[in-house]
Amino acid sequence: xxxxxxxxxxxxxxxxxxATLVVFVVLEILPGDPAAVMLGINAETDTxxxxxxxxxxNRPVWxxxxxxxxxxxxxxxxxxYTYDVPVSExxxxxxxxxxxxxxLAMTLSTLIAIPLxxxxxxxxxxxxxxxxxxxxxxxxxxxxFWFAMLLTLLFSVTLRLLPAGGFAGWDAGIxxxxxxxxxxxxxxxxxxxxxxxxxxxxxxxxVLQEDFIRTARAKGVTNQGILWKHALRNALxxxxxIMGLQFSFLLAGTIIxxxxxxxxxxxxxxxxxxxxxxxxxxxxLVILLSAAVIMINFMVDxxxxxxxxxxxxxxxx
Amino acid sequence: MFRTLxxxxxxxxxxxxxxxGGTISLLFFLIAFLSYFWTPYPVEDINIAEKLxxxxxxxxxxxxxxxxxxxxxxxxxxxxxxxxxxxxxxxxIGCGVPLGLMAAAKKGWLDExxxxxxxxxFAFPSxxxxxxxxxxxxxxxxxxxxxxxxxxxxxxxxxxxxxxxSIWKREFILAARSAGKGLFKISIEHILPNIASxxxxxxxxxxxxxxxxxxxxxxxxxxxxxPMPSWGKMLNEAQTFMHxxxxxxxxxxxxxxxxxxxxxxxxxxxxxVLDPKLRRxx
Numbered sequence: 001x002x003x004x005x006x007x008x009x010x011x012x013x014x015x016x017x018x019a020t021l022v023v024f025v026v027l028e029i030l031p032g033d034p035a036a037v038m039l040g041i042n043a044e045t046d047t048x049x050x051x052x053x054x055x056x057x058n059r060p061v062w063x064x065x066x067x068x069x070x071x072x073x074x075x076x077x078x079x080x081y082t083y084d085v086p087v088s089e090x091x092x093x094x095x096x097x098x099x100x101x102x103x104l105a106m107t108l109s110t111l112i113a114i115p116l117x118x119x120x121x122x123x124x125x126x127x128x129x130x131x132x133x134x135x136x137x138x139x140x141x142x143x144x145f146w147f148a149m150l151l152t153l154l155f156s157v158t159l160r161l162l163p164a165g166g167f168a169g170w171d172a173g174i175x176x177x178x179x180x181x182x183x184x185x186x187x188x189x190x191x192x193x194x195x196x197x198x199x200x201x202x203x204x205x206x207v208l209q210e211d212f213i214r215t216a217r218a219k220g221v222t223n224q225g226i227l228w229k230h231a232l233r234n235a236l237x238x239x240x241x242i243m244g245l246q247f248s249f250l251l252a253g254t255i256i257x258x259x260x261x262x263x264x265x266x267x268x269x270x271x272x273x274x275x276x277x278x279x280x281x282x283x284x285l286v287i288l289l290s291a292a293v294i295m296i297n298f299m300v301d302x303x304x305x306x307x308x309x310x311x312x313x314x315x316x317x
Numbered sequence: 318m319f320r321t322l323x324x325x326x327x328x329x330x331x332x333x334x335x336x337x338g339g340t341i342s343l344l345f346f347l348i349a350f351l352s353y354f355w356t357p358y359p360v361e362d363i364n365i366a367e368k369l370x371x372x373x374x375x376x377x378x379x380x381x382x383x384x385x386x387x388x389x390x391x392x393x394x395x396x397x398x399x400x401x402x403x404x405x406x407x408x409x410i411g412c413g414v415p416l417g418l419m420a421a422a423k424k425g426w427l428d429e430x431x432x433x434x435x436x437x438x439f440a441f442p443s444x445x446x447x448x449x450x451x452x453x454x455x456x457x458x459x460x461x462x463x464x465x466x467x468x469x470x471x472x473x474x475x476x477x478x479x480x481x482x483s484i485w486k487r488e489f490i491l492a493a494r495s496a497g498k499g500l501f502k503i504s505i506e507h508i509l510p511n512i513a514s515x516x517x518x519x520x521x522x523x524x525x526x527x528x529x530x531x532x533x534x535x536x537x538x539x540x541x542x543x544p545m546p547s548w549g550k551m552l553n554e555a556q557t558f559m560h561x562x563x564x565x566x567x568x569x570x571x572x573x574x575x576x577x578x579x580x581x582x583x584x585x586x587x588x589x590v591l592d593p594k595l596r597r598x599x
Contacts, residue, residue: 011433019440023449031453140522141578143529145536146552146570153563195522202518241479245439245472249526252444256533260556271537274452282452290440297436 004305012298016291020072023287024065027279033057038081038277055280077284082276087284090269097167098265101181102254105188110243112193117200117239122227124205132197139194144253148187148260155183165262184257192246192253199242203235210234236307244300248293328590335586341579349395356389361544369562378568381551382558387565390546391572397458397547398576401540402527404462409469409523414516416470417477418508421485422500432478435471443468443530447539458547461540465530469523476519480512514588521584525577532573548573 031037035051052058056067071077077087120132156164162183168176207213208231216226255267262268266285273281329335357377364384372379378387420431441449446464454460484490485508493503534540535549543550548569555565 011429011436015433015436015440018437022437022441026449027452037453137578137581138574140525140581141574141576143532143536143549143552143570143573145533146566146573149552149556149559149566150570153559153566157560157563238479241475245475248439248442252442252530252533255444256537259537270448274448277452279452282448286445286449289442289445293440293442294436297439 001305005302008298008301012294015294017069019290019294020069020287021065023283023290024068027283027286028064029061034279038279040277072284072287078280080273080278080281082273082278082281087281090281091266091285091288094264094266094269096170097263098254098258098267101184101188101258101263101265102250104181104185105192105254106243106247106250108185108189109192109196109246112189113196114200114239116193116197117204118227118232120197120201121204121208121231122223129201132201136194136198136201139191140198142191144187144191145256145260147191148183148257151183151187152260165260167263180261180263184261184263187260188250188253188257192250196239196242196246200235200239203238204231207231207234233307237304240300240303240307244297247296251289251293325587325590329586332586332589334582335590338579338582338584338586341575342583345395345576345579346399348392349399352392352396356386356392358386358389360385360389360393360546362386369558369565371564379564381554381565382562385546387551387568390551391548391568393546394548394551394569394572395576397541397545398528398531398573401458401461401465401531402524405465405469405527405530406520406524408462408466409473410516410520413470413473413475414477417474417479418481418504420474420478421481421508422504428478431474435474438467439471439475441467444534444537444539447534451539456539456542458541458545461531461534464534465527468530469527472523473516473519476515477512480515481508484508484511514591517584517588517591521581521587524580524584528573528577528580532569 028034033048033052035048035055035057036043039048039051056064059067075088077091079085080087080090083090116132116135120129123129152164155162163180165180167180170177204227208226213226213230216230221230254265255270257263258265258267259271266289270282270285272278273285329339362385364380367376367380367384368382370376370380370384376386376388378391380386381390416431416435420428443461443464446467447460450460450464481504490503490507493507498506531540531547532549532552535547536553538550538553541547541550551569552566555562555569559566
């Protein structure tokens with residue numbers, strides 16, 4: 001187990017490093033002159049030179065890269081060009097909106113999807129299965145931002161029960177916060193749940209065909225016992241894989257949904273930064289979001305070993 | 318266990334998902350194709366005097382805030398969705414499946430290298446890639462294709478590798494190996510057909526996701542740019558007028574949902590037809 005862990009941690013660090021390299025190359029090297037990108041084509045030479053000096057663009061590339069990585073490790077993300085405040089401050093402020101939203105959506109989606117998937121698989125080819133699969137088909141097909149618009153149309157425009165957007169702020173108390181989170185969470189969670197329910201169902205159906213399930217049946221284990229104790233654990237590998245995959249969709253979803261509901265989270269910040277050509281903010285946000293996905297994948301890898309000890313050796317049995 | 322196309326089609330006609338999904342998908346592709354020759358009105362025609370009209374005999378689905386015909390824009394939007402999703406899926410399958418098969422067959426350091434490369438690509442969801450590309454190049458539909466395509470690669474590689482790994486453990490593979498078949502030959506002749514149904518399901522999900530992602534990017538203004546209509550962009554514009562023209566927020570969404578559902582149903586049906594094991598279970 002220790003070797004398995006050491007190997008995974010090593011590759012995690014390596015992946016994170018290469019990711020910083022990719023972001024650095026795409027956002028600092030490919031544009032040629034980041035200062036020109038930030039100031040636009042009509043910028044004066046003096047202003048350009050001043051910004052180049054300020055951003056340290058006159059230093060050799062590898063010095064800029066190592067400095068940036070060093071700063072990332074120490075949490076010094078530089079000063080936003082447009083807001084003139086530390087980028088880390090901006091991010092810390094916005095993450096109090098994005099993180100709870102993503103967490104709520106992931107929880108809600110799992111709570112809906114796993115029971116639905118189990119129900120569908122245990123009632124294979126019966127009306128319940130058909131119902132769950134129909135929900136799944138519709139859920140997968142609906143774009144989350146359109147679903148969000150429909151929810152707003154119903155609950156905000158027509159019934160006037162919930163706000164159409166905006167964020168009351170954590171100081172306003174938990175009720176207004178939950179009210180502003182409710183529609184975005186549902187809009188994010190339901191399409192995810194639709195996919196996850198489908199995967200859970202098909203993984204379970206696959207496992208239920210296996211010999212060991214027949215053996216368990218022959219030994220007199222009840223249907224429920226087989227389903228929850230024997231089948232579900234073995235079906236969890238594809239389910240956890242998809243949940244890991246879904247995290248990045250959730251991340252993307254959060255960025256879109258924040259824009260639909262005008263929530264002041266990371267997603268809004270990144271879009272404001274793009275329209276203001278604030279490459280410093282864009283660069284640091286992109287690497288942080290990518291690092292989040294890498295970390296989640298790392299945790300999924302560890303989870304595999306926990307769910308299926310046979311995989312500890314790296315997949316060879 | 319490959320069948321001829323005619324055989325697949327003959328079996329497919331007995332499958333409800335295949336027929337319904339296939340019909341919707343075919344219709345979608347025909348509409349996209351039609352847009353090259355005909356739309357009820359030219360989509361660039363701005364007619365402010367006839368803005369935000371309700372559906373009528375003249376404008377079957379009404380007009381938008383510039384007085385443009387909604388039906389024409391929907392037809393043109395279909396073409397845009399097909400192109401982006403198709404190319405992106407091609408990139409995903411073309412690069413991802415060989416990588417996944419290779420990783421499962423060779424194992425060891427090559428597997429490790431491919432999977433870590435995947436993790437890395439995977440760390441840049443299409444939206445993040447699109448954000449990076451937009452930040453330096455500005456928005457455009459090529460962005461969407463590249464961004465969605467790149468993101469498809471690790472998805473297919475992972476699915477192919479995961480499914481292939483479990484097949485490699487089966488007895489008939491052991492038999493093939495002891496018969497002297499090489500890794501490459503086994504991957505193509507035994508592994509690929511056995512994971513094909515999984516790849517098809519994944520391809521339908523990815524195609525659907527490609528259309529959804531394109532709509533999302535266009536909705537955010539990162540994808541297709543005006544005057545080329547796209548379903549996502551239409552939804553974005555509709556949001557401003559939701560209070561007094563809610564119908565504008567309905568049509569493009571229905572178009573996306575229906576298309577994606579059609580493609581998914583078709584994929585499901587196709588899987589049932591292609592996978593004899595699954596058919597026996599029914």
